[in-house]
Amino acid sequence: MTAISKIKSSLFDWHREIPSTTLAFYRIGFGALMLFSTIRFLANGWVHDFYVAPKFHFSYFGFDWIPYPNATVLYFIFAMMVLSTIGILLGFFYRISAVAFFVLFTYVELLDKTTYLNHYYFVSLIALLMIFLPANRFFSLDTYFGFTPHQKTVPKWTVGILKFQIAIVYIFAGIAKLESDWLLNAQPLKYWLHTAHHFPFFGELLKEDWVAYFFSWFGCLYDLLIVFFLLTLKTRNFAYVVVIIFHLITWILFPIGVFPWLMIFATTIFLSENFHRKIIDFLRRLFKKENLFNDNSISFEKPNRKKLIHFLLGTFILFQIVFPFRYLLYTGKLFWTEQGYRFSWRVMLMEKTGYTEFYIRDSETKSEHIINNSEHLTRLQEKMMSTQPDMILQYAAFLQKEYADTTIYFGTNEFNFKNPEVHAEIYVTLNGRPSQLYVDKSHNLAAIKNDLSNRYWLEDFKE
Amino acid sequence: MKKITLLIFAGVFALTACKKDEEPEFDREAMLTNMASGVIIPAYQAENGAVILLHTKAIDFTTNPTTTTLADLRAQYISTNLLYQRCSMYNFGPAMDYGIKAALNTFPTDTTKIESNISLGSYTLGTATNATAIGFPALDYLLYFGTDAEIILKFTTDTEATKRKIYLTDLTSKMKTEFQPVLNQWTGSYQTTFIAANGNDVASSCSYLLNEFVKDCELLKNARIGIPSGQQTGGATLPEYVEAYFSGLSKSFALEQLIGLKMAFTGGPGIGFDDYIRDVESDDVTTSLADNIISQFDICTQKITVLNNPLSNDIAVNYAAVNSAYLEIKKLVVYCKTDMTSMLGILITYQDNDGD
Numbered sequence: 001m002t003a004i005s006k007i008k009s010s011l012f013d014w015h016r017e018i019p020s021t022t023l024a025f026y027r028i029g030f031g032a033l034m035l036f037s038t039i040r041f042l043a044n045g046w047v048h049d050f051y052v053a054p055k056f057h058f059s060y061f062g063f064d065w066i067p068y069p070n071a072t073v074l075y076f077i078f079a080m081m082v083l084s085t086i087g088i089l090l091g092f093f094y095r096i097s098a099v100a101f102f103v104l105f106t107y108v109e110l111l112d113k114t115t116y117l118n119h120y121y122f123v124s125l126i127a128l129l130m131i132f133l134p135a136n137r138f139f140s141l142d143t144y145f146g147f148t149p150h151q152k153t154v155p156k157w158t159v160g161i162l163k164f165q166i167a168i169v170y171i172f173a174g175i176a177k178l179e180s181d182w183l184l185n186a187q188p189l190k191y192w193l194h195t196a197h198h199f200p201f202f203g204e205l206l207k208e209d210w211v212a213y214f215f216s217w218f219g220c221l222y223d224l225l226i227v228f229f230l231l232t233l234k235t236r237n238f239a240y241v242v243v244i245i246f247h248l249i250t251w252i253l254f255p256i257g258v259f260p261w262l263m264i265f266a267t268t269i270f271l272s273e274n275f276h277r278k279i280i281d282f283l284r285r286l287f288k289k290e291n292l293f294n295d296n297s298i299s300f301e302k303p304n305r306k307k308l309i310h311f312l313l314g315t316f317i318l319f320q321i322v323f324p325f326r327y328l329l330y331t332g333k334l335f336w337t338e339q340g341y342r343f344s345w346r347v348m349l350m351e352k353t354g355y356t357e358f359y360i361r362d363s364e365t366k367s368e369h370i371i372n373n374s375e376h377l378t379r380l381q382e383k384m385m386s387t388q389p390d391m392i393l394q395y396a397a398f399l400q401k402e403y404a405d406t407t408i409y410f411g412t413n414e415f416n417f418k419n420p421e422v423h424a425e426i427y428v429t430l431n432g433r434p435s436q437l438y439v440d441k442s443h444n445l446a447a448i449k450n451d452l453s454n455r456y457w458l459e460d461f462k463e
Numbered sequence: 464m465k466k467i468t469l470l471i472f473a474g475v476f477a478l479t480a481c482k483k484d485e486e487p488e489f490d491r492e493a494m495l496t497n498m499a500s501g502v503i504i505p506a507y508q509a510e511n512g513a514v515i516l517l518h519t520k521a522i523d524f525t526t527n528p529t530t531t532t533l534a535d536l537r538a539q540y541i542s543t544n545l546l547y548q549r550c551s552m553y554n555f556g557p558a559m560d561y562g563i564k565a566a567l568n569t570f571p572t573d574t575t576k577i578e579s580n581i582s583l584g585s586y587t588l589g590t591a592t593n594a595t596a597i598g599f600p601a602l603d604y605l606l607y608f609g610t611d612a613e614i615i616l617k618f619t620t621d622t623e624a625t626k627r628k629i630y631l632t633d634l635t636s637k638m639k640t641e642f643q644p645v646l647n648q649w650t651g652s653y654q655t656t657f658i659a660a661n662g663n664d665v666a667s668s669c670s671y672l673l674n675e676f677v678k679d680c681e682l683l684k685n686a687r688i689g690i691p692s693g694q695q696t697g698g699a700t701l702p703e704y705v706e707a708y709f710s711g712l713s714k715s716f717a718l719e720q721l722i723g724l725k726m727a728f729t730g731g732p733g734i735g736f737d738d739y740i741r742d743v744e745s746d747d748v749t750t751s752l753a754d755n756i757i758s759q760f761d762i763c764t765q766k767i768t769v770l771n772n773p774l775s776n777d778i779a780v781n782y783a784a785v786n787s788a789y790l791e792i793k794k795l796v797v798y799c800k801t802d803m804t805s806m807l808g809i810l811i812t813y814q815d816n817d818g819d
Contacts, residue, residue: 190745194742195807197489198491198662353800355800367696368695368698369696370689370694410701410704411571427797429805432805
C-alpha cells in the first residue's frame with residue numbers, strides 16, 4: 001500500500017469493526033475520573049462557593065432563560081451526577097447515565113460563566129459523544145444482566161471521533177499559542193513560572209527568562225504536534241511518556257486542578273488496543289469474571305443508520321473545526337476584546353487583571369455613587385468580571401435594576417436614584433504590560449446591549 | 464548519554480550559581496521573615512505599649528479631670544492613633560481573629576449611639592451595632608467634642624459624669640485587652656505559621672499581605688478622602704465623614720497611614736514587595752514597577768502634605784487640592800490592584816484555573 005492509500009484507508013474506513021475493549025476501557029476511565037472530580041468539587045465546597053453563594057449569576061449569551069436552582073436542588077443535581085458517573089463507570093443503565101451526566105454537567109456549567117474553564121467544555125463534549133457510543137457492549141453490567149447484547153467489536157468511528165476531539169483540543173491550543181505575547185515575550189509564563197520559586201533548586205531555575213521561553217516554545221510545539229506523534233505507531237509510546245511528563249509538570253507548577261489528569265487519561269485512547277485489553281483483563285481478574293467473553297457477537301450498526309451517522313459526525317466535526325475561528329469576524333485584539341475567546345481552546349494565554357470602579361448616576365440630578373462590588377459579587381466573580389467585557393455589561397445591567405428607584409443615605413443626606421445610569425472606570429493590565437484604561441467613565445454601560453457585535457465602547461488597546 | 468546528562472546538570476548548576484553572585488537572593492520566605500520581625504511585630508509592639516499607656520492616661524484623667532490630665536490623655540490618644548496607622552494594613556491572622564481593625568477604627572463614629580450608651584450605663588461594646596461607638600473615633604469624640612471647659616464639665620459636674628468616665632475607660636480598657644493577645648500571638652506561634660505559609664495560594668501569607676495592603680490603600684482613597692470630599696455622592700461633600708472629625712487631625716492620620724502602607728510595600732529597609740517585583744521583572748526592564756509604585760507613594764505623600772488639618776474644612780476651601788490627592792491615590796490603587804497583583808501571581812481565590 002502506498003502512503004496515500006494508507007492514509008485514505010485509515011481516514012475513510014469508519015465502519016471497519018475493531019475490538020470493543022477500547023471503548024469499554026474508555027468508559028470505565030471516563031466514569032472513574034468524572035466520579036473523582038465531581039466528589040472533589042463537592043468536597044472543596046465549590047457547589048456552595050460558586051453556585052449557592054453568588055447573588056447574581058453571569059449567564060451565557062443565549063442562555064439567560066435557564067432557571068437557576070436553589071441550594072437543595074443544586075446538591076440533588078450533584079448527587080445525581082455522582083450516580084450517573086457510577087452508572088457510566090459500571091456500564092449500568094449506561095445510556096441513561098450518559099444522558100444524565102451530560103445534561104446535568106452541562107446545565108451546571110451554563111449557570112455562571114465565571115467558572116468557565118476549557119476543560120469543563122471538553123468534559124461536556126466527551127460526555128455528549130459518550131451518549132452515542134456503544135461503550136456498554138463489553139465488560140459492563142448492562143451486558144452482564146442482559147439489558148444489552150454483548151458485542152466483541154464496534155465500528156472504528158466510535159473511537160475515531162474521540163481521537164478527533166482530543167486532536168481538536170491540542171491543535172487549537174497550539175494554534176492559539178502562535179502569537180507574539182506567547183512566543184516573543186514568553187508571557188504570561190514568565191510571571192507564572194516565578195510563582196513556583198520556592199521549589200528547591202528548580203525554583204531558582206524557573207526564574208530565568210530563558211526557561212520561560214523554553215516552556216513557551218516547547219508548550220506550543222507540544223500542543224501542535226503531540227497528536228501526530230500519538231497517531232504514529234513508531235512514536236506512540238514515546239509520545240505518551242511525553243504527555244505524562246508534560247501534564248505532570250503543569251500540575252506541579254500551576255493550579256489547574258484535574259485538567260492534567262483528564263488529558264493524561266484522555267490521550268490513552270491513542271494507545272494500542274492491546275493495552276486497553278490488558279487493563280480490562282486486569283479488572284476482570286480482579287472481579288473474577290472470566291467468562292464475559294462469548295462469541296455471539298452481533299453488529300452494532302444497522303446499515304440504514306449509516307447516513308444518519310455520517311450526517312451527525314460530519315456536523316459535529318465541522319462545528320468543532322469552524323467554531324474556534326469565529327474570532328476572525330471581529331476587529332481589535334482578541335485578548336483585549338475577548339470576542340470569540342471562550343470555547344476555542346485558548347489555555348493559559350492571558351494574565352489579565354483589572355480594577356473597576358462602578359458608579360450609578362442619576363440621569364436627572366447627575367449625582368453619583370460608587371458601588372462596592374463586594375456587596376453584589378463574590379471575589380471570583382469580581383475578578384473575572386473586571387477584565388471580561390460581556391460580564392462588565394451584564395453587571396452594569398444588574399446594577400441598574402438593583403438601584404432603580406432607590407435612595408442611598410449618608411447620615412442625613414439622601415440621594416435618590418430613579419432611573420440610574422451605570423458608568424465605570426476600568427483599568428486592565430494584560431500579559432505584563434503597564435495597566436491602561438479599559439473602559440472610560442463616559443459610557444452609560446446599562447444602555448449598551450450585550451450582543452455579539454464589536455465592542456466599540458472599550459478603549460483601544462495600546463501595545 | 465550519561466556524559467550529556469552530566470553536562471546539562473553542570474551547565475544548569477553553573478547558571479544558577481552565577482545568578483546568585485549577581486543579585487541578592489529573593490524568596491517569599493525571606494520577605495515574610497522580614498515583614499514579621501522587621502515591620503509588623505515592631506509596629507504592633509509600639510502600638511501595644513501606646514494602648515497600655517492610653518488606658519493609664521484615661522484613668523488618670525477620669526480620676527482627676529483637669530486641663531492638664533486632658534491634655535496628657537489627648538497627646539497619648541494622638542500618638543496611639545498615629546502608631547495604629549502603621550498596623551491597620553495587617554488585618555489578617557490574629558488581628559482578624561480579634562476583629563481589631565473594625566473595633567479600633569470604624570468611622571464616622573455614631574455620637575448619638577455613644578451618648579445613648581452613656582445614658583443607659585449598660586452596653587456590650589463588642590456587638591456589631593456598637594462598632595461605630597468604640598475605638599479611636601469614639602475617643603476622638605469624647606476628648607474633642609467641644610472646648611476644654613465643656614469637656615471637663617462633662618466629666619465633672621455633669622449629671623452623667625460618672626457614667627461618661629466609665630464609658631471612656633471601658634473603651635480604653637477594651638482596646639488594651641484586645642490588642643495584647645494579638646501581639647502575643649505574633650511574638651508567639653503565629654510568626655512561625657506566617658513564615659511557613661510561603662506559597663502563592665489564597666491561604667498564603669503573601670496573599671494575605673497583598674490583599675490587606677490593597678484594601679487599606681482603597682480605604683485611604685475611599686473612606687479617608689473620597690467619601691468626605693463627595694467622590695461617592697456626585698460632588699455633594701460630607702465633611703463630617705472624615706476620620707477624626709472632632710480632633711480635626713484627619714490629614715495627619717492619613718499621612719501616617721500612607722507611611723505605613725509604603726513600609727508594607729518596601730518592607731522597611733529589609734525585603735518587601737518591591738524586591739519581589741524586581742525579582743519577577745526581566746533584567747532588561749527600563750523602569751521597574753517597584754520604582755513607579757514608590758514614586759507614586761511619594762507623589763501621594765506630597766499631595767496629602769499640602770492639605771491642611773482639619774480636612775473637613777479643607778474639603779470646602781481647598782477642594783482642588785483634596786481632589787488631586789484623591790486622583791493620585793487612585794493611581795496608586797490601580798498600580799497595586801492591577802500591575803502588581805498581576806505580576807506576583809498571588810491567588811485571591813481557590814479555584815481551578817486554566818488561565819482564561
